[in-house]
Amino acid sequence: MTEDANPERLLFASTTQSFLEKEASLARLRELHAAGASFEAGWWQRAAELGWTSLLVPEDLGGGSVSGDGVADLALVAELAGRTVAPGPLHPVSTVLAGLVEAPENHQDTIESLISGEAVASWAVYEPGKPWAPLNTSVTATRTETGYRIDGVKDRVEAGVESAVLLVVAQHEGAVRQFLVPTDAPGVRVEPQRSIDMVKSYARVHFDGVEVDDSAAVGTAEQTAGLIARQSQIAQMLQCAEVVGILDTVLAFTIQWGFDRHSFGRPIGSYQALKHKYADLKIWFEACRATTNAAVAEVASRSAGADMAVSVAKSYVGEHAPGMLQDCIQLHGGIGVTWEHDLHLFLRRVTLYRSMFGTPEDHNLHVYALTEHLEPAS
Amino acid sequence: MTETAPAPTETTESVEEFAARARAWLADNMPPIDPNNPPEHDRGEEEPWLRARELQKKLYEGGFAGICFPKEYGGLGLPIAYQKAFDNESRCYELPIILNTPTFTICAATILDTGSEEQKQQHISAALRGDEVLVQLLSEPSGGSDLAGVITRADRVGDKWVINGAKTWSTSAFAADYGLMLARTNWDVPKHEGLTMFLVPINSPGITLRRIKQVNGSVEFCEEFFDNLELGDDAVVGEVGGGWQVASRQLYHERRAVGGGSEFASGIGAEGKSDVPIDYVALLKKTGQADSEHARVLAGRALVHRAVREQLIDHVYHGVLDGSLPPAAGSIIRVTHAETHHLEFDTALAISGSSGVVDGGDDVLRFGERYLSRQTAALGGGTTEIAKNIIGERILGFPREYAADRGVPFNQVKRNKS
Numbered sequence: 001m002t003e004d005a006n007p008e009r010l011l012f013a014s015t016t017q018s019f020l021e022k023e024a025s026l027a028r029l030r031e032l033h034a035a036g037a038s039f040e041a042g043w044w045q046r047a048a049e050l051g052w053t054s055l056l057v058p059e060d061l062g063g064g065s066v067s068g069d070g071v072a073d074l075a076l077v078a079e080l081a082g083r084t085v086a087p088g089p090l091h092p093v094s095t096v097l098a099g100l101v102e103a104p105e106n107h108q109d110t111i112e113s114l115i116s117g118e119a120v121a122s123w124a125v126y127e128p129g130k131p132w133a134p135l136n137t138s139v140t141a142t143r144t145e146t147g148y149r150i151d152g153v154k155d156r157v158e159a160g161v162e163s164a165v166l167l168v169v170a171q172h173e174g175a176v177r178q179f180l181v182p183t184d185a186p187g188v189r190v191e192p193q194r195s196i197d198m199v200k201s202y203a204r205v206h207f208d209g210v211e212v213d214d215s216a217a218v219g220t221a222e223q224t225a226g227l228i229a230r231q232s233q234i235a236q237m238l239q240c241a242e243v244v245g246i247l248d249t250v251l252a253f254t255i256q257w258g259f260d261r262h263s264f265g266r267p268i269g270s271y272q273a274l275k276h277k278y279a280d281l282k283i284w285f286e287a288c289r290a291t292t293n294a295a296v297a298e299v300a301s302r303s304a305g306a307d308m309a310v311s312v313a314k315s316y317v318g319e320h321a322p323g324m325l326q327d328c329i330q331l332h333g334g335i336g337v338t339w340e341h342d343l344h345l346f347l348r349r350v351t352l353y354r355s356m357f358g359t360p361e362d363h364n365l366h367v368y369a370l371t372e373h374l375e376p377a378s
Numbered sequence: 379m380t381e382t383a384p385a386p387t388e389t390t391e392s393v394e395e396f397a398a399r400a401r402a403w404l405a406d407n408m409p410p411i412d413p414n415n416p417p418e419h420d421r422g423e424e425e426p427w428l429r430a431r432e433l434q435k436k437l438y439e440g441g442f443a444g445i446c447f448p449k450e451y452g453g454l455g456l457p458i459a460y461q462k463a464f465d466n467e468s469r470c471y472e473l474p475i476i477l478n479t480p481t482f483t484i485c486a487a488t489i490l491d492t493g494s495e496e497q498k499q500q501h502i503s504a505a506l507r508g509d510e511v512l513v514q515l516l517s518e519p520s521g522g523s524d525l526a527g528v529i530t531r532a533d534r535v536g537d538k539w540v541i542n543g544a545k546t547w548s549t550s551a552f553a554a555d556y557g558l559m560l561a562r563t564n565w566d567v568p569k570h571e572g573l574t575m576f577l578v579p580i581n582s583p584g585i586t587l588r589r590i591k592q593v594n595g596s597v598e599f600c601e602e603f604f605d606n607l608e609l610g611d612d613a614v615v616g617e618v619g620g621g622w623q624v625a626s627r628q629l630y631h632e633r634r635a636v637g638g639g640s641e642f643a644s645g646i647g648a649e650g651k652s653d654v655p656i657d658y659v660a661l662l663k664k665t666g667q668a669d670s671e672h673a674r675v676l677a678g679r680a681l682v683h684r685a686v687r688e689q690l691i692d693h694v695y696h697g698v699l700d701g702s703l704p705p706a707a708g709s710i711i712r713v714t715h716a717e718t719h720h721l722e723f724d725t726a727l728a729i730s731g732s733s734g735v736v737d738g739g740d741d742v743l744r745f746g747e748r749y750l751s752r753q754t755a756a757l758g759g760g761t762t763e764i765a766k767n768i769i770g771e772r773i774l775g776f777p778r779e780y781a782a783d784r785g786v787p788f789n790q791v792k793r794n795k796s
Contacts, residue, residue, distance in 0.1 A: 024569070028600070049755055081591050116693060255774055257520075258774075258776060259775075259776070265776060266777075267776070268622060269770070269774070269776035269777070270776060270777040272767070272770075272779060273770070274768035275489075275764070275766070275767065275774075275776050276435055276766040276767075276770065278769075278770050278774055278776065279765075279766035279767075279770045279774070280767055280770035282710065282773060282774060283710050284715055285688050286690060286693060286694065286697075286703075286707075286710055286756070287687075287690045287714060288692030289693065290684045290686065290689040290690040290692065290694075291685070291689045291690075293693065294689045294692075297536055308685075311682075312681075312682050312685045312689075315678075315679070315682045316683070316686045317473065319679075319682075332655070360679070361675050362667075363677055363678075363679055363682070364674075364675045364676075364677075364678030364679045364681075365671065366678070367675055367678045367679035367681050367685075368674045368677050368681060369674075369678075371658070371659060371678075372659050374658075375659060
């Protein structure tokens with residue numbers, strides 16, 4: 001959790017935490033999984049009432065944040081959600097809102113329904129068989145008399161089945177644009193995709209001659225690259241923050257195990273080989289937290305370094321977190337690879353996030369390209 | 379013992395005003411340099427030390443020495459934000475960077491924590507004026523990581539202390555005026571309890587100093603032999619028998635300094651060409667791999683780890699200040715420093731290919747040469763393994779490693795095979 005001692009934020013944090021502990025426990029996660037469900041709509045509306053969906057939205061659009069720094073507050077929610085690998089569309093809804101509030105014209109109603117939790121939205125940015133490249137799209141938007149016709153296929157759309165509306169990246173007359181497309185529009189077909197997470201579901205979405213009005217466009221052609229950059233940063237920052245919450249929790253109970261579990265008459269944490277493994281975990285954890293905090297601060301202040309800071313964090317956290325979970329499983333011994341133990345619930349989520357919205361390798365390439373641009377070889 | 383606490387703000391000058399004043403003063407007084415191509419300061423030569431003393435004197439006269447040291451000992455008594463602002467402003471000027479460690483970040487910091495009022499008045503001020511270089515005389519040829527097992531002896535003869543023994547791995551001792559030297563004053567008590575720290579004038583009769591040559595050719599480190607060196611009571615730092623408490627503060631400051639997390643360091647530039655961060659963009663270009671995705675991923679990863687190391691230093695520094703992390707968290711920085719160095723040296727070697735091992739006239743061989751000294755980062759300032767013990771035991775609270783000498787009078791402890 002952030003060290004910020006702002007009293008409103010502390011109250012917000014404790015309310016959010018007790019809600020998550022009661023209403024999004026690991027036991028509940030297993031129930032949802034057994035039922036083949038992602039999350040309950042009513043539960044999400046209650047989460048929205050706590051303020052989760054209004055944090056990125058300015059007050060004149062019906063939003064607001066407790067501390068005045070909505071990005072940091074949202075990162076805090078994600079971190080707390082990580083403690084119980086909570087279900088719910090926090091990431092896709094926040095990502096769509098991050099784009100809409102930059103270009104709210106014609107979209108006030110959508111923003112309102114997302115804030116209230118009545119509707120869920122998601123960003124349709126990935127395309128089948130292609131790696132993370134948000135500006136590289138083969139979905140097309142063709143001019144019609146009253147608007148646009150959308151054709152093509154997107155996939156890896158989080159909560160696509162539950163979403164009422166999608167923010168679709170498409171190319172129009174040689175420019176990348178984004179459009180809000182209702183999922184009940186004729187020509188939209190949503191096909192669920194399984195993920196390795198217990199509850200997070202994804203969807204492949206086919207757009208066959210889907211007609212939308214002029215007003216479906218989000219922002220201008222000139223604005224779009226900036227909007228996509230901001231949305232990417234929010235999505236990636238949320239992943240890092242949630243992983244920090246996961247690691248904090250898993251490390252805490254794995255360290256406790258090192259004291260409680262005895263072999264050959266000694267706590268296993270007294271063996272130097274394991275003690276050093278624990279030390280590594282602590283080092284990597286503090287580094288994950290440090291780089292995530294730095295990324296959140298840069299995104300919150302919309303600094304010119306935000307792009308770099310987010311890629312640095314996403315690469316580092318993505319490189320380390322899954323291996324750290326595996327180390328924790330190793331430290332637990334055989335119990336760690338059972339279905340009954342909760343470790344795999346956490347492992348699933350960090351492994352999912354490692355590879356979504358850019359793998360560590362993708363972000364290493366991006367960091368290199370930014371460095372090359374900033375400091376050309378002399 | 380007083381903890382090193384952030385100095386209270388006793389200035390009405392804001393950080394921005396201070397930075398502006400530093401900017402103007404630096405431009406008028408300090409030699410400009412290209413931070414990517416700084417003048418070579420081989421710590422093994424005499425000349426850079428004379429140069430550093432001159433530059434330090436200038437800083438002192440200009441009112442920019444010892445930004446975080448207390449005013450009564452010649453510093454400015456300001457919080458770290460002022461030091462950081464100064465670092466930022468001074469990036470393109472030549473500074474006495476080699477005085478940072480160990481003189482300021484370890485020795486002066488420890489004297490501030492544990493020294494007598496006279497020692498603080500004399501040595502911290504002299505170091506800030508550029509008149510004194512301070513070093514540590516800790517490790518011994520027989521010692522390794524077991525620092526408290528030192529066998530250099532200080533025997534009481536009349537009202538003097540008589541020192542006999544040997545020290546090794548003393549950074550730049552040849553250029554120093556004084557050294558903090560740990561010796562055994564009582565052999566009848568367990569090892570940590572029989573130690574005393576002395577502040578030794580390096581150019582004393584009774585000290586013979588020799589250089590150690592390292593794999594990379596550096597002769598910066600020294601070893602010292604003590605033959606009936608005589609010291610008075612005024613040379614004792616802290617209490618007689620309290621040497622381990624003083625050494626612990628040195629180790630604490632050393633771990634922070636080696637990782638780059640000390641507020642007592644002034645200037646953040648490289649110490650010389652060999653210390654400049656690797657320019658991967660230039661290296662890829664030079665080796666014809668500017669468009670190689672493989673090489674770009676490798677270099678990007680190293681850049682990521684480099685950036686995270688800096689973020690971690692900041693995070694741990696503030697964590698220790700606000701109490702969310704214990705002081706032993708300096709070891710987190712220490713290990714990360716070594717691991718980041720490893721990754722960078724390994725990455726540069728990988729990208730360099732055969733140009734890193736056979737001189738093709740393109741100045742890439744230096745990455746192969748640097749690689750040969752890779753482990754120094756995991757050995758200096760206490761090994762990575764000891765740092766991980768510290769993290770496991772003092773941060774996470776796991777049981778201490780078994781020690782056969784715990785609680786045993788030192789004269790009954792087995793040493794090596796004797």
